[in-house]
Amino acid sequence: MTSAEQAALEIRDLGIRFAGSPEPAVRNVSFTVGRGEVLGVAGESGSGKSSIALAALGLLPPDAEVTGSIRLGDQELVGLRGRRLRAIRGRRIAMIFQESVSALHPMRRVGDQIVRVIRAHLPGSRAEAGARAVAALHDVRLDPDRVMGSYPHQLSGGMCQRVMIAMALSCEADVVLADEPTTALDVSLQKDILVLLRELVASRGLSAVFISHDLGVLGDVSDRVMVLYRGEVKEVGAVDAMLSRPQHPYSQALLDCVPRLGGDRLRTFPEIAADQAGGWTGGGCNYAARCPRAADDCREHPDLRVVQESLVRCRHPLGEAAPAGSAGRTEVLR
Numbered sequence: 001m002t003s004a005e006q007a008a009l010e011i012r013d014l015g016i017r018f019a020g021s022p023e024p025a026v027r028n029v030s031f032t033v034g035r036g037e038v039l040g041v042a043g044e045s046g047s048g049k050s051s052i053a054l055a056a057l058g059l060l061p062p063d064a065e066v067t068g069s070i071r072l073g074d075q076e077l078v079g080l081r082g083r084r085l086r087a088i089r090g091r092r093i094a095m096i097f098q099e100s101v102s103a104l105h106p107m108r109r110v111g112d113q114i115v116r117v118i119r120a121h122l123p124g125s126r127a128e129a130g131a132r133a134v135a136a137l138h139d140v141r142l143d144p145d146r147v148m149g150s151y152p153h154q155l156s157g158g159m160c161q162r163v164m165i166a167m168a169l170s171c172e173a174d175v176v177l178a179d180e181p182t183t184a185l186d187v188s189l190q191k192d193i194l195v196l197l198r199e200l201v202a203s204r205g206l207s208a209v210f211i212s213h214d215l216g217v218l219g220d221v222s223d224r225v226m227v228l229y230r231g232e233v234k235e236v237g238a239v240d241a242m243l244s245r246p247q248h249p250y251s252q253a254l255l256d257c258v259p260r261l262g263g264d265r266l267r268t269f270p271e272i273a274a275d276q277a278g279g280w281t282g283g284g285c286n287y288a289a290r291c292p293r294a295a296d297d298c299r300e301h302p303d304l305r306v307v308q309e310s311l312v313r314c315r316h317p318l319g320e321a322a323p324a325g326s327a328g329r330t331e332v333l334r
């Protein structure tokens, strides 16, 4: 059985447009996440990563226009509102945000906060919810005797992030969305948290979407990686192929920004003013203005296609010969 047949989360042709915005934040995004699988979603700031997660949770502003389909098992989430949405959010689909300390209530003991979440979603007594909270803290390798009665400010950032994971998973969700879950932590703690999350996903047969601007971070913990640029999927592939043989020039540029052991980042992402980056005309590749391999035919919008092991939206992927007379960044689409 393929992962698509087992998909717990299935997104088809997702489009998101914020009110008053000239271009969609997300367009035609499709992917599935199978049970026990981690999909990493990479892209620089503004590429639409968080918007996809918020759409799945029904947390976009009400005037944002959402088209396409987000299915959790048999349940369609697009258009779901009110009580039916709340029954799913937190219960079947859980979210771990970046700012764990601020996401916790500063004036309530941690144990009380976990118990409240459990009681909001699951039947049972307060004592049963308490026992479930203790088990959830054990699962994230925290000492419940110490943590249950503590206030968030008495815990370190890494412990707060583990509390958030315990809380998110305490209601036995099928799908977990983690948006830059380690960005606020020291580098040394980041890997521990991600490895823990990865283990919990595998041992519980969950489906997970990990969001990060850092392809290196995702490479350590994902099965597959999807690269987004300005709301559009540029490449999807198995993690090994993405890291060692990226096909889209933008995937390569993201990889070049990954810090290497014992060295600095190879380079930072080239800053290009929005007006230079080529407005979305609906016509050509929206990365062409930044792309070193851009050629005349990039004026036509590329479809996703299979190149070697990955699905790539590019007319001149790195695994194929460079186009004759590439214009380099700015000449195309101007």
Ligand SMILES: Nc1ncnc2c1ncn2[C@@H]1O[C@H](COP(=O)(O)OP(=O)(O)OP(=O)(O)O)[C@@H](O)[C@H]1O
Binding pocket: 018, 019, 021, 025, 043, 044, 045, 046, 047, 048, 049, 050, 051, 052, 061, 213
């Ligand atoms: N509530 C909103 N109203 C209007 N525009 C928004 C809103 N939220 C996001 N956007 C716009 O949608 C686009 C995608 O934003 P999004 O936050 O999804 O990107 P991201 O890749 O998650 O970025 P970051 O890594 O900075 O969180 C951006 O152009 C952003 O400005």
